Amino acid sequence: MSILVSNLFKLYGDTTAVENISFEVHSGEILGFLGPNGAGKTTTMRIITCYLSPSAGTVRVEGRDVTKESYHVRQLVGYLPEQNPLYLDMNVLDYLEYAAQLQGVHRQLIRRRMKEMVDVCGLGEMKHKDIGQLSKGYRQRVGLAAAMIHDPKILILDEPTSGLDPNQIAEIRNLIQNLGKEKTVILSTHILPEVQATCNRVVIINRGKIVADGPIEDLQRGLHGGERIVLEVELPESETFKTLSVHVKRIPAIESVSLIGEIDGVMKFSVATSQPIDVRKDLYQLCVHQGWGLLELHREQTSLEDIFRELTVDVTR
Amino acid sequence: MMSGNIKHIFLKELRSFFNSPVAYIVILVYLVILGWFFTSNLFLSGQATLRTVFEMTPFLLLFFAPAMTMRLISEEKKSGTLELLITKPLREHEIIVGKFLAVLGLYFFTLLPTLVYYITVSFIGSLDLGAVIGGYIGLLLVGSVFLAVSLFGSAITENQVVAFIVSFLIVFALFMLDKVLIYLPSSLASICEYVSVDYHFSNIARGIIDTRDLIYYLSAVTFALFLGTVVLQRRRWMG
Numbered sequence: 253m254s255i256l257v258s259n260l261f262k263l264y265g266d267t268t269a270v271e272n273i274s275f276e277v278h279s280g281e282i283l284g285f286l287g288p289n290g291a292g293k294t295t296t297m298r299i300i301t302c303y304l305s306p307s308a309g310t311v312r313v314e315g316r317d318v319t320k321e322s323y324h325v326r327q328l329v330g331y332l333p334e335q336n337p338l339y340l341d342m343n344v345l346d347y348l349e350y351a352a353q354l355q356g357v358h359r360q361l362i363r364r365r366m367k368e369m370v371d372v373c374g375l376g377e378m379k380h381k382d383i384g385q386l387s388k389g390y391r392q393r394v395g396l397a398a399a400m401i402h403d404p405k406i407l408i409l410d411e412p413t414s415g416l417d418p419n420q421i422a423e424i425r426n427l428i429q430n431l432g433k434e435k436t437v438i439l440s441t442h443i444l445p446e447v448q449a450t451c452n453r454v455v456i457i458n459r460g461k462i463v464a465d466g467p468i469e470d471l472q473r474g475l476h477g478g479e480r481i482v483l484e485v486e487l488p489e490s491e492t493f494k495t496l497s498v499h500v501k502r503i504p505a506i507e508s509v510s511l512i513g514e515i516d517g518v519m520k521f522s523v524a525t526s527q528p529i530d531v532r533k534d535l536y537q538l539c540v541h542q543g544w545g546l547l548e549l550h551r552e553q554t555s556l557e558d559i560f561r562e563l564t565v566d567v568t569r
Numbered sequence: 570m571m572s573g574n575i576k577h578i579f580l581k582e583l584r585s586f587f588n589s590p591v592a593y594i595v596i597l598v599y600l601v602i603l604g605w606f607f608t609s610n611l612f613l614s615g616q617a618t619l620r621t622v623f624e625m626t627p628f629l630l631l632f633f634a635p636a637m638t639m640r641l642i643s644e645e646k647k648s649g650t651l652e653l654l655i656t657k658p659l660r661e662h663e664i665i666v667g668k669f670l671a672v673l674g675l676y677f678f679t680l681l682p683t684l685v686y687y688i689t690v691s692f693i694g695s696l697d698l699g700a701v702i703g704g705y706i707g708l709l710l711v712g713s714v715f716l717a718v719s720l721f722g723s724a725i726t727e728n729q730v731v732a733f734i735v736s737f738l739i740v741f742a743l744f745m746l747d748k749v750l751i752y753l754p755s756s757l758a759s760i761c762e763y764v765s766v767d768y769h770f771s772n773i774a775r776g777i778i779d780t781r782d783l784i785y786y787l788s789a790v791t792f793a794l795f796l797g798t799v800v801l802q803r804r805r806w807m808g
Contacts, residue, residue, distance in 0.1 A: 298652075301656045302655070302656055303652055303655050303656050323658050323660075324658075326656055326657060326658040326659075327658045329656070331653075331656045333649060333652045333653065333656075334649075335649055337648050337649030337650040337652060337653060338648075338650065339585075339648075339650060340648075341585055341588060341589060342581075342585070346584075350577065350581050351653075351657075353573070353574075353577040354574060354577055354578075354654070354657040354658075354659060355657055355658065356658055398653075
Protein backbone atom coordinates (compact mmCIF):
# COMPACT_ATOMS: atom_id res chain seq x y z
CA MET A 253 0.00 0.00 0.00
CA SER A 254 1.55 3.21 -1.09
CA ILE A 255 -0.76 5.77 0.43
CA LEU A 256 -3.32 5.06 3.10
CA VAL A 257 -5.74 7.74 4.18
CA SER A 258 -8.03 6.79 7.02
CA ASN A 259 -10.82 8.73 8.65
CA LEU A 260 -9.26 12.03 7.73
CA PHE A 261 -10.78 15.27 8.98
CA LYS A 262 -9.68 18.84 8.42
CA LEU A 263 -11.43 21.78 10.02
CA TYR A 264 -10.77 25.44 9.39
CA GLY A 265 -12.41 27.14 12.32
CA ASP A 266 -16.08 26.25 11.98
CA THR A 267 -15.97 24.97 8.44
CA THR A 268 -15.19 21.37 7.72
CA ALA A 269 -13.08 21.09 4.62
CA VAL A 270 -12.56 17.35 4.74
CA GLU A 271 -14.90 15.03 6.57
CA ASN A 272 -14.04 11.44 7.36
CA ILE A 273 -12.24 10.57 4.16
CA SER A 274 -10.68 7.15 3.73
CA PHE A 275 -9.06 5.73 0.63
CA GLU A 276 -5.92 3.99 -0.42
CA VAL A 277 -3.60 4.13 -3.36
CA HIS A 278 -1.62 1.10 -4.44
CA SER A 279 1.92 1.30 -5.71
CA GLY A 280 2.12 1.96 -9.41
CA GLU A 281 -1.42 3.22 -9.61
CA ILE A 282 -2.57 6.52 -11.16
CA LEU A 283 -5.43 7.77 -9.08
CA GLY A 284 -7.69 10.51 -10.37
CA PHE A 285 -8.94 12.74 -7.63
CA LEU A 286 -12.11 14.43 -8.79
CA GLY A 287 -14.47 16.94 -7.35
CA PRO A 288 -15.94 20.37 -7.88
CA ASN A 289 -13.97 23.41 -6.77
CA GLY A 290 -13.86 23.69 -3.02
CA ALA A 291 -14.69 20.03 -2.45
CA GLY A 292 -11.54 19.42 -0.42
CA LYS A 293 -9.18 18.01 -3.05
CA THR A 294 -6.41 20.49 -2.44
CA THR A 295 -6.77 20.23 1.32
CA THR A 296 -6.45 16.45 1.17
CA MET A 297 -3.40 16.67 -1.06
CA ARG A 298 -1.83 19.26 1.18
CA ILE A 299 -2.22 16.93 4.11
CA ILE A 300 -0.64 14.04 2.23
CA THR A 301 2.30 16.28 1.33
CA CYS A 302 2.69 17.52 4.92
CA TYR A 303 1.81 21.11 4.12
CA LEU A 304 -1.15 20.95 6.49
CA SER A 305 -1.75 18.79 9.50
CA PRO A 306 -4.88 16.70 9.78
CA SER A 307 -7.42 17.71 12.44
CA ALA A 308 -8.15 14.03 13.02
CA GLY A 309 -7.41 10.74 11.33
CA THR A 310 -4.19 9.42 9.87
CA VAL A 311 -2.40 9.45 6.57
CA ARG A 312 0.40 7.03 5.89
CA VAL A 313 2.75 7.27 2.94
CA GLU A 314 4.76 4.10 2.37
CA GLY A 315 3.88 3.17 5.92
CA ARG A 316 5.08 6.45 7.40
CA ASP A 317 2.75 8.77 9.27
CA VAL A 318 2.53 12.30 7.86
CA THR A 319 2.47 13.97 11.26
CA LYS A 320 4.94 11.84 13.19
CA GLU A 321 7.37 11.07 10.37
CA SER A 322 6.75 14.09 8.19
CA TYR A 323 10.42 14.50 7.34
CA HIS A 324 10.59 11.04 5.75
CA VAL A 325 7.32 11.50 3.95
CA ARG A 326 8.55 14.75 2.44
CA GLN A 327 11.61 12.93 1.11
CA LEU A 328 9.42 10.34 -0.59
CA VAL A 329 6.89 12.63 -2.21
CA GLY A 330 7.17 14.87 -5.24
CA TYR A 331 4.55 17.60 -5.19
CA LEU A 332 3.23 20.01 -7.76
CA PRO A 333 0.96 22.44 -5.89
CA GLU A 334 -2.12 24.05 -7.35
CA GLN A 335 -1.30 27.13 -9.48
CA ASN A 336 2.26 25.80 -9.86
CA PRO A 337 4.16 28.40 -7.81
CA LEU A 338 7.68 29.10 -9.08
CA TYR A 339 10.48 31.58 -8.47
CA LEU A 340 10.01 33.71 -11.55
CA ASP A 341 13.36 35.48 -11.18
CA MET A 342 15.39 32.26 -11.32
CA ASN A 343 16.48 30.58 -14.50
CA VAL A 344 15.30 27.05 -15.18
CA LEU A 345 18.56 25.26 -14.41
CA ASP A 346 19.22 27.24 -11.22
CA TYR A 347 15.75 26.44 -10.03
CA LEU A 348 16.07 22.74 -10.74
CA GLU A 349 19.39 22.72 -8.93
CA TYR A 350 17.87 24.49 -5.92
CA ALA A 351 14.96 22.03 -5.86
CA ALA A 352 17.38 19.11 -6.05
CA GLN A 353 19.53 20.48 -3.23
CA LEU A 354 16.59 21.05 -0.94
CA GLN A 355 15.16 17.69 -1.80
CA GLY A 356 18.42 16.16 -0.61
CA VAL A 357 19.65 14.75 -3.92
CA HIS A 358 23.26 13.70 -3.55
CA ARG A 359 25.64 16.35 -4.82
CA GLN A 360 27.22 14.08 -7.42
CA LEU A 361 23.83 13.06 -8.78
CA ILE A 362 22.37 16.56 -9.12
CA ARG A 363 23.83 17.31 -12.58
CA ARG A 364 22.63 14.01 -13.95
CA ARG A 365 19.13 14.32 -12.52
CA MET A 366 18.85 17.87 -13.88
CA LYS A 367 19.84 16.70 -17.33
CA GLU A 368 17.38 13.82 -17.21
CA MET A 369 14.53 16.05 -16.13
CA VAL A 370 15.33 18.63 -18.81
CA ASP A 371 15.15 15.80 -21.37
CA VAL A 372 12.05 14.12 -19.99
CA CYS A 373 10.11 17.37 -19.71
CA GLY A 374 11.35 18.80 -23.00
CA LEU A 375 12.99 21.87 -21.50
CA GLY A 376 16.15 21.74 -23.59
CA GLU A 377 15.63 25.03 -25.42
CA MET A 378 14.40 26.90 -22.37
CA LYS A 379 16.87 25.79 -19.76
CA HIS A 380 18.85 29.04 -19.66
CA LYS A 381 15.83 31.33 -19.59
CA ASP A 382 14.29 32.93 -16.54
CA ILE A 383 11.14 31.14 -15.49
CA GLY A 384 9.25 34.44 -15.64
CA GLN A 385 9.83 34.57 -19.41
CA LEU A 386 8.34 31.15 -20.08
CA SER A 387 4.84 30.42 -21.33
CA LYS A 388 2.39 28.71 -19.07
CA GLY A 389 2.95 25.31 -20.68
CA TYR A 390 6.69 25.50 -20.15
CA ARG A 391 6.24 26.68 -16.58
CA GLN A 392 4.09 23.67 -15.94
CA ARG A 393 6.88 21.47 -17.27
CA VAL A 394 9.37 23.23 -15.03
CA GLY A 395 7.08 22.59 -12.07
CA LEU A 396 6.80 18.92 -12.99
CA ALA A 397 10.54 18.62 -13.53
CA ALA A 398 11.19 20.11 -10.11
CA ALA A 399 8.62 17.83 -8.49
CA MET A 400 10.34 14.80 -9.97
CA ILE A 401 13.93 15.90 -9.55
CA HIS A 402 14.62 13.45 -6.73
CA ASP A 403 12.95 10.57 -8.56
CA PRO A 404 10.21 10.23 -5.94
CA LYS A 405 8.19 7.07 -5.59
CA ILE A 406 5.07 9.12 -5.14
CA LEU A 407 3.87 12.07 -7.17
CA ILE A 408 1.08 14.34 -6.03
CA LEU A 409 -0.10 16.65 -8.79
CA ASP A 410 -2.72 19.25 -8.03
CA GLU A 411 -4.42 20.23 -11.28
CA PRO A 412 -1.34 19.76 -13.44
CA THR A 413 -3.08 20.79 -16.65
CA SER A 414 -5.17 23.74 -15.54
CA GLY A 415 -4.84 26.70 -17.84
CA LEU A 416 -3.07 24.83 -20.63
CA ASP A 417 -4.20 24.61 -24.23
CA PRO A 418 -5.33 21.24 -25.65
CA ASN A 419 -1.93 20.44 -27.18
CA GLN A 420 -0.13 21.16 -23.95
CA ILE A 421 -2.69 19.13 -22.04
CA ALA A 422 -2.04 16.18 -24.32
CA GLU A 423 1.71 16.51 -23.77
CA ILE A 424 1.46 16.71 -20.01
CA ARG A 425 -0.98 13.82 -20.06
CA ASN A 426 1.45 11.64 -21.99
CA LEU A 427 4.20 12.62 -19.60
CA ILE A 428 2.12 11.59 -16.61
CA GLN A 429 1.09 8.36 -18.26
CA ASN A 430 4.71 7.44 -18.89
CA LEU A 431 5.65 8.29 -15.34
CA GLY A 432 2.75 6.32 -13.98
CA LYS A 433 4.35 3.12 -15.16
CA GLU A 434 6.81 3.18 -12.30
CA LYS A 435 5.38 5.64 -9.82
CA THR A 436 2.35 6.06 -7.68
CA VAL A 437 0.51 9.14 -8.84
CA ILE A 438 -2.39 11.10 -7.38
CA LEU A 439 -3.74 13.60 -9.85
CA SER A 440 -6.46 16.07 -9.06
CA THR A 441 -8.50 17.69 -11.76
CA HIS A 442 -11.94 18.67 -12.80
CA ILE A 443 -11.24 17.99 -16.44
CA LEU A 444 -12.96 14.66 -16.93
CA PRO A 445 -11.57 13.41 -20.25
CA GLU A 446 -8.17 13.74 -18.65
CA VAL A 447 -9.10 11.25 -15.98
CA GLN A 448 -10.54 8.89 -18.50
CA ALA A 449 -7.33 9.06 -20.50
CA THR A 450 -4.80 8.71 -17.72
CA CYS A 451 -6.16 7.18 -14.56
CA ASN A 452 -6.69 3.61 -13.47
CA ARG A 453 -9.00 4.60 -10.70
CA VAL A 454 -10.97 7.61 -9.56
CA VAL A 455 -12.02 8.94 -6.21
CA ILE A 456 -14.78 11.52 -6.41
CA ILE A 457 -15.12 13.88 -3.52
CA ASN A 458 -17.87 16.37 -2.80
CA ARG A 459 -18.27 18.73 0.12
CA GLY A 460 -15.42 17.06 1.93
CA LYS A 461 -16.76 13.53 1.59
CA ILE A 462 -15.99 10.69 -0.76
CA VAL A 463 -18.95 9.94 -2.97
CA ALA A 464 -17.39 7.36 -5.29
CA ASP A 465 -14.25 5.27 -5.40
CA GLY A 466 -13.36 2.69 -8.01
CA PRO A 467 -12.17 1.97 -11.54
CA ILE A 468 -13.88 4.19 -14.09
CA GLU A 469 -15.66 1.29 -15.83
CA ASP A 470 -17.11 0.10 -12.55
CA LEU A 471 -18.40 3.54 -11.78
CA GLN A 472 -19.94 3.86 -15.20
CA ARG A 473 -21.72 0.58 -14.82
CA GLY A 474 -22.40 0.60 -11.15
CA LEU A 475 -24.11 3.90 -10.73
CA HIS A 476 -27.58 2.64 -11.54
CA GLY A 477 -27.01 -0.93 -10.44
CA GLY A 478 -28.24 -2.33 -13.71
CA GLU A 479 -27.63 -1.64 -17.39
CA ARG A 480 -29.48 0.29 -20.02
CA ILE A 481 -29.68 -0.87 -23.59
CA VAL A 482 -31.00 1.13 -26.48
CA LEU A 483 -32.59 -0.56 -29.51
CA GLU A 484 -33.97 0.57 -32.82
CA VAL A 485 -36.27 -1.95 -34.41
CA GLU A 486 -38.34 -2.01 -37.59
CA LEU A 487 -41.68 -3.65 -36.75
CA PRO A 488 -44.19 -5.33 -39.01
CA GLU A 489 -47.50 -3.44 -39.47
CA SER A 490 -49.32 -5.69 -37.06
CA GLU A 491 -47.16 -4.88 -34.03
CA THR A 492 -47.26 -1.89 -31.70
CA PHE A 493 -45.07 -0.80 -28.85
CA LYS A 494 -47.46 -2.48 -26.48
CA THR A 495 -47.17 -5.91 -28.05
CA LEU A 496 -43.42 -5.42 -28.39
CA SER A 497 -42.95 -4.67 -24.74
CA VAL A 498 -44.87 -7.78 -23.76
CA HIS A 499 -42.42 -9.89 -25.75
CA VAL A 500 -39.40 -8.05 -24.42
CA LYS A 501 -40.46 -8.31 -20.82
CA ARG A 502 -40.51 -12.10 -21.11
CA ILE A 503 -36.72 -12.00 -20.98
CA PRO A 504 -35.76 -12.49 -17.35
CA ALA A 505 -33.78 -9.68 -15.65
CA ILE A 506 -35.43 -7.00 -17.76
CA GLU A 507 -37.20 -4.59 -15.51
CA SER A 508 -38.64 -1.94 -17.74
CA VAL A 509 -39.07 -0.97 -21.35
CA SER A 510 -39.57 2.61 -22.36
CA LEU A 511 -40.25 4.20 -25.69
CA ILE A 512 -37.88 6.87 -26.92
CA GLY A 513 -39.49 7.60 -30.29
CA GLU A 514 -41.23 6.19 -33.31
CA ILE A 515 -40.86 7.19 -36.95
CA ASP A 516 -42.49 5.31 -39.86
CA GLY A 517 -42.73 2.02 -38.01
CA VAL A 518 -39.20 2.25 -36.66
CA MET A 519 -39.35 2.00 -32.92
CA LYS A 520 -36.58 3.36 -30.75
CA PHE A 521 -36.77 2.23 -27.17
CA SER A 522 -34.61 1.47 -24.19
CA VAL A 523 -34.50 -1.49 -21.90
CA ALA A 524 -33.27 -1.45 -18.31
CA THR A 525 -32.12 -4.33 -16.17
CA SER A 526 -32.01 -4.33 -12.42
CA GLN A 527 -28.77 -6.26 -12.21
CA PRO A 528 -25.56 -5.97 -14.20
CA ILE A 529 -26.53 -8.83 -16.53
CA ASP A 530 -25.82 -8.64 -20.24
CA VAL A 531 -29.13 -9.19 -22.06
CA ARG A 532 -28.00 -8.09 -25.52
CA LYS A 533 -27.85 -11.64 -26.87
CA ASP A 534 -31.38 -12.38 -25.66
CA LEU A 535 -32.67 -9.23 -27.28
CA TYR A 536 -31.00 -10.08 -30.55
CA GLN A 537 -32.46 -13.57 -30.55
CA LEU A 538 -35.90 -12.20 -29.73
CA CYS A 539 -35.75 -9.91 -32.73
CA VAL A 540 -34.67 -12.73 -35.03
CA HIS A 541 -37.34 -14.98 -33.65
CA GLN A 542 -40.09 -12.42 -34.09
CA GLY A 543 -38.88 -11.33 -37.48
CA TRP A 544 -38.21 -7.74 -36.42
CA GLY A 545 -35.66 -5.79 -38.35
CA LEU A 546 -32.95 -4.93 -35.84
CA LEU A 547 -31.37 -1.63 -36.89
CA GLU A 548 -29.44 -0.72 -33.80
CA LEU A 549 -28.55 -2.19 -30.44
CA HIS A 550 -26.09 -0.67 -28.00
CA ARG A 551 -25.30 -0.57 -24.35
CA GLU A 552 -25.66 2.93 -22.95
CA GLN A 553 -22.47 4.09 -21.27
CA THR A 554 -22.95 6.51 -18.46
CA SER A 555 -20.32 9.12 -19.19
CA LEU A 556 -17.99 10.25 -16.48
CA GLU A 557 -19.60 13.67 -16.78
CA ASP A 558 -22.96 12.18 -15.88
CA ILE A 559 -21.52 10.34 -12.91
CA PHE A 560 -19.68 13.42 -11.78
CA ARG A 561 -22.73 15.60 -12.04
CA GLU A 562 -25.04 13.12 -10.45
CA LEU A 563 -22.74 12.66 -7.48
CA THR A 564 -21.66 16.22 -6.93
CA VAL A 565 -24.62 18.40 -7.78
CA ASP A 566 -25.57 20.24 -4.67
CA VAL A 567 -29.00 18.94 -3.68
CA THR A 568 -29.72 21.77 -1.27
CA ARG A 569 -29.22 24.48 -3.82
CA MET B 570 28.91 24.69 10.78
CA MET B 571 26.02 25.53 8.50
CA SER B 572 23.73 22.67 7.63
CA GLY B 573 23.40 21.93 3.92
CA ASN B 574 19.86 23.24 3.70
CA ILE B 575 20.69 26.52 5.43
CA LYS B 576 23.58 26.99 3.03
CA HIS B 577 21.43 26.34 -0.05
CA ILE B 578 18.74 28.77 1.10
CA PHE B 579 21.34 31.35 2.10
CA LEU B 580 23.06 31.22 -1.29
CA LYS B 581 19.80 31.27 -3.23
CA GLU B 582 18.50 34.32 -1.38
CA LEU B 583 21.80 36.19 -1.50
CA ARG B 584 22.00 35.54 -5.24
CA SER B 585 18.48 36.75 -5.79
CA PHE B 586 19.31 39.99 -3.93
CA PHE B 587 22.18 40.61 -6.29
CA ASN B 588 20.34 39.36 -9.40
CA SER B 589 17.66 41.95 -8.82
CA PRO B 590 18.01 45.70 -8.37
CA VAL B 591 17.29 45.35 -4.62
CA ALA B 592 20.86 44.97 -3.45
CA TYR B 593 22.19 47.81 -5.59
CA ILE B 594 19.43 50.21 -4.62
CA VAL B 595 19.91 49.47 -0.92
CA ILE B 596 23.66 49.92 -1.09
CA LEU B 597 23.46 53.03 -3.22
CA VAL B 598 20.82 54.81 -1.17
CA TYR B 599 22.55 53.95 2.08
CA LEU B 600 25.86 55.28 0.85
CA VAL B 601 24.36 58.46 -0.56
CA ILE B 602 22.56 59.34 2.66
CA LEU B 603 25.45 58.35 4.88
CA GLY B 604 27.97 60.09 2.66
CA TRP B 605 26.10 63.34 2.83
CA PHE B 606 25.99 63.34 6.63
CA PHE B 607 29.52 62.03 6.91
CA THR B 608 31.24 64.61 4.79
CA SER B 609 29.30 67.56 6.14
CA ASN B 610 29.92 66.48 9.74
CA LEU B 611 33.55 65.68 9.18
CA PHE B 612 34.45 69.17 8.09
CA LEU B 613 32.22 70.86 10.67
CA SER B 614 33.64 68.97 13.63
CA GLY B 615 37.16 68.79 12.31
CA GLN B 616 37.80 65.52 14.12
CA ALA B 617 39.22 62.30 12.71
CA THR B 618 36.40 60.01 13.65
CA LEU B 619 33.89 57.64 12.12
CA ARG B 620 31.27 58.64 14.65
CA THR B 621 28.79 59.67 11.96
CA VAL B 622 28.88 56.17 10.48
CA PHE B 623 28.17 54.63 13.84
CA GLU B 624 25.53 57.13 14.87
CA MET B 625 23.67 57.35 11.60
CA THR B 626 23.61 53.67 10.63
CA PRO B 627 21.32 52.40 13.44
CA PHE B 628 18.98 55.25 12.60
CA LEU B 629 19.01 54.46 8.87
CA LEU B 630 18.59 50.79 9.69
CA LEU B 631 15.17 51.55 11.15
CA PHE B 632 14.06 51.92 7.55
CA PHE B 633 16.59 49.77 5.77
CA ALA B 634 16.19 46.60 7.84
CA PRO B 635 12.43 46.29 7.23
CA ALA B 636 12.91 47.27 3.58
CA MET B 637 15.62 44.71 2.92
CA THR B 638 13.76 41.95 4.72
CA MET B 639 10.07 42.50 3.97
CA ARG B 640 10.08 40.46 0.77
CA LEU B 641 11.86 37.40 2.11
CA ILE B 642 8.93 35.39 3.45
CA SER B 643 5.81 37.40 2.64
CA GLU B 644 6.58 37.15 -1.07
CA GLU B 645 6.89 33.37 -0.83
CA LYS B 646 3.57 33.27 0.97
CA LYS B 647 1.90 35.37 -1.65
CA SER B 648 3.26 33.56 -4.69
CA GLY B 649 2.72 30.15 -3.11
CA THR B 650 6.36 29.10 -3.25
CA LEU B 651 6.32 28.75 0.52
CA GLU B 652 4.23 25.64 -0.08
CA LEU B 653 7.13 24.23 -2.10
CA LEU B 654 9.58 25.00 0.67
CA ILE B 655 7.40 23.61 3.45
CA THR B 656 6.80 20.35 1.60
CA LYS B 657 10.51 19.79 1.03
CA PRO B 658 12.41 17.83 3.65
CA LEU B 659 13.53 20.95 5.54
CA ARG B 660 13.08 22.12 9.09
CA GLU B 661 11.33 25.44 9.54
CA HIS B 662 14.28 26.94 11.39
CA GLU B 663 16.52 26.14 8.42
CA ILE B 664 14.33 28.32 6.23
CA ILE B 665 14.40 31.16 8.76
CA VAL B 666 18.12 30.97 9.51
CA GLY B 667 19.06 30.64 5.84
CA LYS B 668 17.08 33.72 4.93
CA PHE B 669 18.34 35.63 7.95
CA LEU B 670 21.95 34.94 7.01
CA ALA B 671 21.25 36.02 3.44
CA VAL B 672 19.89 39.40 4.45
CA LEU B 673 22.70 39.74 6.99
CA GLY B 674 25.04 39.12 4.08
CA LEU B 675 23.41 41.90 2.12
CA TYR B 676 23.78 44.19 5.12
CA PHE B 677 27.43 43.22 5.37
CA PHE B 678 27.98 44.19 1.74
CA THR B 679 26.17 47.45 2.43
CA LEU B 680 28.54 48.32 5.25
CA LEU B 681 31.64 47.20 3.41
CA PRO B 682 32.09 50.31 1.24
CA THR B 683 32.12 52.53 4.37
CA LEU B 684 35.61 51.19 5.02
CA VAL B 685 36.61 53.80 2.46
CA TYR B 686 35.84 56.38 5.14
CA TYR B 687 38.21 54.62 7.48
CA ILE B 688 40.98 54.74 4.92
CA THR B 689 40.45 58.39 3.95
CA VAL B 690 40.05 59.61 7.51
CA SER B 691 43.13 57.73 8.64
CA PHE B 692 45.12 59.88 6.20
CA ILE B 693 43.98 63.07 7.91
CA GLY B 694 44.41 62.06 11.51
CA SER B 695 44.94 59.10 13.77
CA LEU B 696 41.83 57.03 14.36
CA ASP B 697 41.06 55.08 17.51
CA LEU B 698 41.25 51.59 15.98
CA GLY B 699 39.57 49.95 18.98
CA ALA B 700 36.57 52.24 18.70
CA VAL B 701 36.32 51.59 14.95
CA ILE B 702 36.41 47.81 15.34
CA GLY B 703 33.98 48.03 18.25
CA GLY B 704 31.74 50.29 16.20
CA TYR B 705 31.59 47.89 13.28
CA ILE B 706 30.95 44.90 15.53
CA GLY B 707 28.22 46.93 17.20
CA LEU B 708 26.67 47.82 13.84
CA LEU B 709 26.62 44.17 12.82
CA LEU B 710 24.98 43.25 16.13
CA VAL B 711 22.37 46.01 15.99
CA GLY B 712 21.72 45.11 12.37
CA SER B 713 21.30 41.44 13.27
CA VAL B 714 18.61 42.28 15.79
CA PHE B 715 16.77 44.59 13.42
CA LEU B 716 16.97 42.12 10.55
CA ALA B 717 15.86 39.16 12.67
CA VAL B 718 12.91 41.15 13.98
CA SER B 719 12.03 42.25 10.43
CA LEU B 720 12.19 38.66 9.25
CA PHE B 721 9.59 37.82 11.86
CA GLY B 722 7.53 40.74 10.52
CA SER B 723 7.81 39.28 7.03
CA ALA B 724 6.74 35.83 8.24
CA ILE B 725 3.45 36.94 9.72
CA THR B 726 1.89 38.35 6.56
CA GLU B 727 1.77 37.87 2.82
CA ASN B 728 1.62 41.60 2.25
CA GLN B 729 4.99 43.30 1.92
CA VAL B 730 3.66 46.68 2.99
CA VAL B 731 2.21 45.22 6.16
CA ALA B 732 5.47 43.39 6.75
CA PHE B 733 7.38 46.65 6.40
CA ILE B 734 5.14 48.61 8.75
CA VAL B 735 4.97 45.94 11.45
CA SER B 736 8.72 45.44 11.32
CA PHE B 737 9.33 49.17 11.42
CA LEU B 738 7.10 49.62 14.47
CA ILE B 739 8.84 46.87 16.44
CA VAL B 740 12.30 48.00 15.44
CA PHE B 741 11.42 51.61 16.18
CA ALA B 742 10.12 50.66 19.63
CA LEU B 743 13.32 48.75 20.38
CA PHE B 744 15.34 51.74 19.25
CA MET B 745 13.37 54.37 21.15
CA LEU B 746 13.00 52.55 24.45
CA ASP B 747 16.02 54.11 26.15
CA LYS B 748 15.02 57.57 24.98
CA VAL B 749 11.75 57.62 26.89
CA LEU B 750 13.13 56.32 30.17
CA ILE B 751 12.52 59.57 32.04
CA TYR B 752 8.79 59.16 31.53
CA LEU B 753 8.74 55.71 33.04
CA PRO B 754 8.63 54.59 36.69
CA SER B 755 12.06 53.49 37.84
CA SER B 756 11.04 49.84 38.18
CA LEU B 757 10.15 49.69 34.48
CA ALA B 758 13.00 51.92 33.41
CA SER B 759 15.75 49.43 34.08
CA ILE B 760 13.95 46.71 32.15
CA CYS B 761 13.31 49.03 29.23
CA GLU B 762 16.89 50.12 29.27
CA TYR B 763 18.02 46.52 29.06
CA VAL B 764 15.66 45.72 26.18
CA SER B 765 16.69 48.82 24.23
CA VAL B 766 18.97 48.13 21.31
CA ASP B 767 20.67 51.49 21.38
CA TYR B 768 21.68 51.31 25.03
CA HIS B 769 23.88 48.28 24.39
CA PHE B 770 25.18 49.75 21.17
CA SER B 771 26.46 52.86 22.86
CA ASN B 772 28.69 50.68 25.07
CA ILE B 773 30.14 48.76 22.16
CA ALA B 774 30.57 51.85 20.01
CA ARG B 775 32.92 53.23 22.64
CA GLY B 776 35.08 50.18 22.03
CA ILE B 777 34.01 48.33 25.16
CA ILE B 778 32.85 44.84 24.34
CA ASP B 779 31.02 43.54 27.36
CA THR B 780 29.66 40.00 27.50
CA ARG B 781 26.39 41.35 28.90
CA ASP B 782 25.85 43.32 25.71
CA LEU B 783 26.84 40.38 23.54
CA ILE B 784 24.43 38.13 25.40
CA TYR B 785 21.69 40.69 24.91
CA TYR B 786 22.20 40.82 21.15
CA LEU B 787 22.57 37.10 20.69
CA SER B 788 19.49 36.33 22.75
CA ALA B 789 17.45 39.01 20.98
CA VAL B 790 18.41 37.58 17.57
CA THR B 791 17.74 34.04 18.70
CA PHE B 792 14.39 34.99 20.15
CA ALA B 793 13.28 36.84 17.01
CA LEU B 794 14.36 33.93 14.79
CA PHE B 795 12.61 31.53 17.13
CA LEU B 796 9.40 33.53 16.80
CA GLY B 797 9.73 33.47 13.03
CA THR B 798 10.15 29.70 13.12
CA VAL B 799 7.07 29.34 15.31
CA VAL B 800 5.04 31.39 12.85
CA LEU B 801 6.06 29.05 10.03
CA GLN B 802 5.32 25.97 12.09
CA ARG B 803 1.99 27.29 13.23
CA ARG B 804 0.71 27.79 9.71
CA ARG B 805 0.90 24.03 9.19
CA TRP B 806 -1.83 23.67 11.79
CA MET B 807 -3.95 26.62 10.76
CA GLY B 808 -4.09 26.18 7.01
